[in-house]
Amino acid sequence: MQAEKFHDLPLEDVMGDRFARYSKYIIQDRALPDARDGLKPVQRRILYSMYVEGNVQDKPFRKSAKTVGNVIGNYHPHGDSSVYEAMVRLSQDWKVRNVLVEMHGNNGSIDGDPAAAMRYTEARLSAIASELLRDIDKQTVEFVPNFDDTSEEPVVLPAMFPSLLVNGSTGISAGYATEIPPHHLGEVIDAVIMRMDNSLCTVNDLLTVMKGPDFPTGGIIQGLEGIKKAYETGRGKIIIRGKAAIEHMRSGKQQIVVTEIPYEVNKANLVKKMDDLRIEKKLDGISEVRDETDRTGLRIVIELKKDANAEGILNYLYKNTELQIPYNFNMVAIHNRRPKLLSLPQILDAYIAHQKEVVTNRSQYELRKAQDRQHIVEGLMKALSILDEVIAAIRASKDKRDAKDNLIAKFAFTEAQAEAIVSLQLYRLTNTDITALQKEAEELNEKIKELLLILNSEKKLLQVIKTDLKRVKKTYADERRTLIEEEIEEIKIDMEVMIPQEDVIVTITKEGYMKRTSWRSHNASNGKDFGMKEGDRLLARLDINTTDTVLLFTNKGNYLYLPVYEMPDIRWKDLGQHVANIVSLEKDETMVAAVPVQNFEEDNRFLVFVTRNGMVKKTELKQYKVQRYSRALVAVNVKNGDEVVDVLLTDGNQELVLITHSAYALRFHEGEASAVGVRAAGVKGMNVKEDDYVVSGLTLQSADDFLILVTQRGGVKKMKVSEIELSSRAKRGHLIFKELKANPYRIVGVEIADDAYRMFVKLERRGAEELDIQSLKEKDRYSNGTLMIDVNEAGTVTEVWKVAKQEG
Known part of the structure; x- marks a missing residue:
């Protein structure tokens, strides 16, 4: 017995080698079509197997299972479902422009229904499929042994029409994919003939006869430029609409x-x-x-x-x-045993080269057959001219072999001629037969001359190919189904026309639950029993129309674009939908602000972003309008662990006030921050100390506005805005609480006083609690606030917010 051998090889080398072999097989022998006959190996084997079995267009249908079994057993050792699915696709007239397999029974539908099992359906080759196999028995293409060396299969089919372009192809292999659309048979043949007549013709020339793809389902193609680019480079994009x-x-x-x-x-x-x-x-x-x-x-x-x-x-x-989709050309096919991205002229050239080879091989085969027959006819004519001597020589012989030897020796016949003479039937030994032989000899002479002319003249060879193509076009070409329009039409949608206009309520909570509620649902509950998780709170309640849009901003500088009409209609009492169900956000990403927008194109509308580190960014509102919004979009470039604390909607002429945790306030005009792009980081709004951070940014309507400031110790202070001097940006600002060395005041939240709102704070140990801001007296910036909460009992204040009084 032979001793076992062990190879010590690195795993990455073994994996790399095996995957490379697998990839090569997938690319060359499974997923990609051949540039010559436009078929993948499984398709070629199905057609050839049906041809061999005589399962052709002028014969009765046969069970599909029989064909699948023959393909698997003789040529394609893979699963039966893969073979049957490939066979079904060749029969679906909504998938291929010219069906290659005719099928009786359920072969699927345009609704995506699967075909019936192969034991129920029957199939045979279509008439045009026979054109792909025509003359295959005349040694036109190379044959190789099948997988178990019991028979042979063709490497490529003769293909009397350019199937790669006519029926297109789609497939994915290792590292390569292909997407070639179907075309009109007559147009493709015209393009091939044009290319044969002028090998230097351009894509523009070809487009005069081959307008573009012709899909079996019809439709309208928009984008002539995309077709031209695809034909020039192999890649291009068009729009198909119903x-x-x-x-x-x-x-x-x-x-x-x-x-x-x-x-x-x-x-x-x-x-x-x-x-x-x-x-x-x-x-x-x-x-x-x-x-x-x-x-x-x-x-x-x-x-x-x-x-x-x-x-x-x-x-x-x-x-x-x-009803309208984009289609991307990716014309990859196997050319000279390699996957290659092909332009239209290259595909046509590959087909023409293949046809030259096929017709040359066919002509050589027919020439050999004609010359062999000519030789036999000459022998028979000579034998008939000396018939009595030939008969006497045969009668004097012992057996067939002796008779042949005597004929060769006495009359100088060749072995082939002697065989034909001794095999001749007696009834043909009549005087009339010599005329038939003479006529056949003349025809053979003409045929041999014709075949030699084809083999010796490129022009004559091309003429034969053109004649074959014209015959196929005349027999099988039908009307074009797909209309081609030069320009891609820009679709403009007037949403106000499309969307049912309805006044609704949109609510968004701090934890990210959002819903659109009808006023009917709100009124049925009298505005009470609002559905919300315990410990959550309202971030925004917007009385809005379905034609409006909500921009929802996060602390990470992202925003969600939410057309109101697309929000699910949810009852007032229900919890709502979490934003994570709409787009994916980071774990620590929270909602900061919601801005309702009625019209993005309105002039002098800006968004001002205020960050924890004191940065301020101002951008035109119209820049936040987008067409695609299936993911979170960048609203502001937030750097180095910074985060957004407030988003303000302004008219470009307002004052801003920024207030920090350490009780510094800076008031300046928003005009000091120039409008910049969406992805910009902005400018320094406030010079914040290293251990400090901005807790709030506010827009001011008037210097007579009052600020309500809440500290972590439960102190609340009501102060006029005019107490903060108007300054310029990028400064430290003024202290607005009396400075204490021991246990200083730290501001948690700030709101502008408004009689229409109630104010709440969140406490460490007691949850939410309302503040009685009506009882507060005005104080200057040097004084401390009024102690309204016993923090020893309730814990420190962690959050501040206000709620409109009608929201309860």
């Missing part, structure tokens, strides 16, 4: 009728998404969505309410559903 029309009904209402949808869009999901917009009241004006598709064709009806804006609703559906 074909929809607005119809007027007798009742005076309108309806939108969709008759074609974008390629590879699931119709059932599209209809459900449209209906969900109606159910969730994200889109006003739709009364019903119906799928009326039947055997006559696809038809989705969106019935509208009276006086609904049909054009606006259609635009909204284009923007927010798969």
Whole structure:
């Protein structure tokens, strides 16, 4: 017995080698199509296996399971489901432009329904699939042994039409992906002929005959520039939208009728998404969505309410559903056994080179056959001219072998001619047969001349390829299905038209629970029993319209863009939805402020951000309007552990006051901070001591406003704003409490006094408690506050906020 051998190899070398081999296999032999015949190995094996078994277009259908078994047993040693799924896809006329497999039975649907099991369906090759296999038995392509060396399979099919472009391809392998759209058969053949006539023709020239992709589901392509870029580089982006029309009904209402949808869009999901917009009241004006598709064709009806804006609703559906989708070309195929990103001219050149090879091989095969037959015909004609001597020689022979030897020796026949003579049937030994042989000899001469001309002349070779292509075009080309528009239409949606206008209440709590509540739900509870977790508090209550937007800011300098109409409608008594269900936030990220916005384009509207370290940033409100808002967006660049403490909405002409924990206050005009971009960090607003930090930033309407200042010791002080001198930014500011060396005052929160609000504080040991601010007397900045809370009993004050009186 042979001794075992052990190799001591680093794991990373072994893994790297094995993965490299696996990747090479996946790329070359599974996921990517060949640039010559446009097929992946499994597709090629399915078609070849059906051809070998005679399961072709002019024969009866056969069970799909039989074909799958033949493919697995002879050529493709993989799972039956992968083979059957590939076979089903070749039969789906909404996936491939020209089906290669005809199937009886349920082969799936555009709604995403799976095909019936292979034991229930029957299949055969389509007529056009036979064009991919035409002349394969004439040694046109290379054959290699199958996986167990019991038979042979083709490396590539002869492909009498450019299947890679006609049916497209999609696939993902290790490190490579491909996305090639289907095209119109006639246009692709015209492009191939143009390329053969002029090998220097440009993409612009090709676009005159090959307009762009032609999807089996029709639809409208927008973006000629994207098509051109894709044909030039292999990559490009276009927009595909469904074909929809607005119809007027007798009742005076309108309806939108969709008759074609974008390629590879699931119709059932599209209809459900449209209906969900109606159910969730994200889109006003739709009364019903119906799928009326039947055997006559696809038809989705969106019935509208009276006086609904049909054009606006259609635009909204284009923007927010798969009625319009982007399509990205990524034309990767196997070319010379390597994956390569190919331009349109390169794909056409690869196909033309393949056809030259196929036609050359076919011509050589037919030439050999013709020359062999010519040789036999010459022998038979010679034999008929000396028939009596030939018969006498055969009769004088002992057996067949002796007869052949005698013919070769006496009359100088070759082995092949002698074999043909001794195999000749007696009835053919008539005088009339010589004319048939002479006619055949002439035809063979002509054929040999023709074949030699093809093999010796590039021009004649190309002429033969063109003739074959024109025959395929004439036989199989149909009408173009997809319309191409040059420009990508910018969709403008007037949200006020789309959204049901309704006055609602939006509430956001400090812990991040938010909800939109109707006034009906609020009034049913008389504004009481507000749903909120114990220990949580209201951050904002906004009386707002569904057409408005809420900007929700966090301490980390991020913001959430929340159109009110998209918020879930939740009862006043219920808890609401947590922001973490909408976007992902960091663990220690908390809500700081909520700003309602009615119109982003309004002039002289700014957001001012105040940070813990005294930075101030001012930015135009309009810069916070966005189209995509599925994640948290950057509102201000917060650096080195700093965080946002306040966000203020201003008109650009207000005064700001910043107050620190150590009781310093600085008042300055907001004009000192220039407006900057969204991602900027801002400027130094206040020069804060190392052990101090800003607790609040406020906008002032008047110097006669009163500030209510609350300290950690339970002291509360009412002070006029004018006590703080108007200064400039980036200064330390003034002390606004009497300075004490032992147990100094530390400010926890500041609010502007307003009779319409009640003020609350949070205590360490007693929770929330209301302050009686009506009883407070005005004090100057050198005095201390009034002790309103016994902190020895309740614990220190940790938070301060105010609530409108009608909120209870």
